[in-house]
Amino acid sequence: MTDESGAFGLTRAVEGTTATLSLSGELDTSAARNVDRAVDELVAAGAKSLVIDLGEISFIDSSGLRSLIRARQQLGDGTDAVHLRNPQPGTMRLLEITGLQDQFRLV
Amino acid sequence: MTDESGAFGLTRAVEGTTATLSLSGELDTSAARNVDRAVDELVAAGAKSLVIDLGEISFIDSSGLRSLIRARQQLGDGTDAVHLRNPQPGTMRLLEITGLQDQFRLV
Amino acid sequence: MASVVDATCITLTFPAGPEHIRLARLVASGLVAQLDYGLDDVEDLRIAVDELCALVVAHAQNNSTLTVSFELRDDVITVRAAAPSAHPEKEIEADELSRLILLAAADEHLLSQNQGDVVGWLRKQPAMAAE
Amino acid sequence: MASVVDATCITLTFPAGPEHIRLARLVASGLVAQLDYGLDDVEDLRIAVDELCALVVAHAQNNSTLTVSFELRDDVITVRAAAPSAHPEKEIEADELSRLILLAAADEHLLSQNQGDVVGWLRKQPAMAAE
Ligand SMILES: Nc1ncnc2c1ncn2[C@@H]1O[C@H](COP(=O)(O)OP(=O)(O)O)[C@@H](O)[C@H]1O
Ligand SMILES: Nc1ncnc2c1ncn2[C@@H]1O[C@H](COP(=O)(O)OP(=O)(O)O)[C@@H](O)[C@H]1O
Numbered sequence: 001m002t003d004e005s006g007a008f009g010l011t012r013a014v015e016g017t018t019a020t021l022s023l024s025g026e027l028d029t030s031a032a033r034n035v036d037r038a039v040d041e042l043v044a045a046g047a048k049s050l051v052i053d054l055g056e057i058s059f060i061d062s063s064g065l066r067s068l069i070r071a072r073q074q075l076g077d078g079t080d081a082v083h084l085r086n087p088q089p090g091t092m093r094l095l096e097i098t099g100l101q102d103q104f105r106l107v
Numbered sequence: 108m109t110d111e112s113g114a115f116g117l118t119r120a121v122e123g124t125t126a127t128l129s130l131s132g133e134l135d136t137s138a139a140r141n142v143d144r145a146v147d148e149l150v151a152a153g154a155k156s157l158v159i160d161l162g163e164i165s166f167i168d169s170s171g172l173r174s175l176i177r178a179r180q181q182l183g184d185g186t187d188a189v190h191l192r193n194p195q196p197g198t199m200r201l202l203e204i205t206g207l208q209d210q211f212r213l214v
Numbered sequence: 215m216a217s218v219v220d221a222t223c224i225t226l227t228f229p230a231g232p233e234h235i236r237l238a239r240l241v242a243s244g245l246v247a248q249l250d251y252g253l254d255d256v257e258d259l260r261i262a263v264d265e266l267c268a269l270v271v272a273h274a275q276n277n278s279t280l281t282v283s284f285e286l287r288d289d290v291i292t293v294r295a296a297a298p299s300a301h302p303e304k305e306i307e308a309d310e311l312s313r314l315i316l317l318a319a320a321d322e323h324l325l326s327q328n329q330g331d332v333v334g335w336l337r338k339q340p341a342m343a344a345e
Numbered sequence: 346m347a348s349v350v351d352a353t354c355i356t357l358t359f360p361a362g363p364e365h366i367r368l369a370r371l372v373a374s375g376l377v378a379q380l381d382y383g384l385d386d387v388e389d390l391r392i393a394v395d396e397l398c399a400l401v402v403a404h405a406q407n408n409s410t411l412t413v414s415f416e417l418r419d420d421v422i423t424v425r426a427a428a429p430s431a432h433p434e435k436e437i438e439a440d441e442l443s444r445l446i447l448l449a450a451a452d453e454h455l456l457s458q459n460q461g462d463v464v465g466w467l468r469k470q471p472a473m474a475a476e
Pocket of ligand 2: 164165166167196200201253255257258261
């Protein structure tokens with residue numbers, strides 16, 4: 001059922017001014033709101049850079065991509081502000097289709 | 108996708124007058140027709156006893172159960188004519204709910 | 215999600231034949247995937263929806279359309295399946311196997327003829343709602 | 346299944362909000378699960394249906410209902426998503442990200458206002474149909 005439902009999940013970790021947001025499941029319009037909220041809270045708590053772990057994302061759409069762009073803006077829009085960790089082939093494909101792959105540091 | 112689609116599958120093996128029918132995926136009304144057809148063909152080809160392997164069945168409904176009952180009838184209705192192999196918990200539960208668990212030999 | 219008060223209504227229609235009943239199972243499990251339904255409750259809902267649709271399809275006119283309506287209120291789900299009846303005058307009832315399965319998998323179910331349609335209805339609540 | 350000639354029509358309706366768009370993705374993948382769609386084609390269909398529904402939902406009236414109609418003819422699937430428009434007079438278009446994704450994932454797509462509804466439409470054919 002876990003695979004079939006693809007329920008979205010989000011966990012956070014903070015180390016100094018670096019925060020890690022680990023996402024899982026389906027990152028669609030509905031889930032993107034949770035990402036935006038988590039990013040705002042981390043920034044409010046003093047995060048200066050953010051690692052977003054996409055390794056467990058099974059689906060992402062334009063709303064998910066917009067949340068990634070928005071996260072970078074919230075962190076001051078520096079090229080080093082947001083790192084995307086472990087994007088899977090489907091996520092990479094969407095970053096390529098939309099020309100966003102060069103706008104994020106992939107780790 | 109394989110898990111999500113649960114597509115029905117059926118393979119046969121014959122050894123002398125014993126046939127084995129291995130089923131996988133979702134055994135619903137639509138799939139049950141294929142089981143009925145396969146049983147008829149095996150009987151026509153001379154099968155006297157039948158092992159139905161249910162180990163890979165992820166879903167079964169009353170139509171699936173009816174196909175099992177029908178298979179036993181096609182084979183002469185003897186208690187030893189049809190063996191059910193490796194029924195999973197969901198299948199066992201349905202056999203119990205419907206009082207059919209004593210009407211088949213489980214192997 | 216446990217405090218939704220208004221009902222959420224989802225409707226699925228497809229040709230009234232066995233090939234598409236799995237779509238109704240898919241929607242049923244997708245619908246409760248984010249609720250307090252345990253694995254056993256989800257499986258019970260899937261089998262109950264499947265039996266309900268199969269019963270209606272068995273009594274539906276050829277080349278007709280099945281309409282499956284899901285209504286979700288808190289964590290109680292009701293499902294109604296209907297299609298134009300092949301024999302509107304005849305009394306119909308679930309055969310023994312389907313009846314036993316629906317009794318075990320749903321909290322309540324009905325099957326009837328109504329104004330030319332064959333209609334099935336069920337209600338299901340998760341066993342461990344208080345969890 | 347590859348020689349179906351008549352169209353198969355499946356319709357799904359749900360409240361026009363983001364929470365239920367995954368049901369449309371589920372039905373889309375369930376629908377082609379038994380066709381000649383490869384994994385990539387299924388994923389493209391899922392993302393295209395998702396973007397289409399999200400666009401329509403974004404322009405739909407509050408508390409309105411989204412109707413998603415799938416039509417399958419051989420292995421070509423067309424999808425129409427419609428809901429009462431929040432601003433029927435305004436011209437609408439997909440934003441850049443959605444447009445690029447729909448261009449890549451569907452063979453053709455349209456977004457328009459039509460008699461008070463916001464309507465999205467797409468057509469998708471598996472890449473390896475001849476396989
Ligand atoms: N929109 C998506 N978001 C996240 N993962 C996806 C998406 N689409 C496909 N995937 C996943 O990525 C993998 C590769 O899919 P795909 O992008 O279609 O491959 P390719 O780049 O070879 O066309 C698949 O395992 C699939 O589950
Ligand atoms: N109708 C069914 N047909 C086949 N397998 C099922 C069915 N219902 C549940 N299962 C599978 O059987 C396992 C146990 O399910 P269930 O019967 O609900 O357990 P229990 O007997 O503990 O109530 C699950 O892995 C589920 O996927």
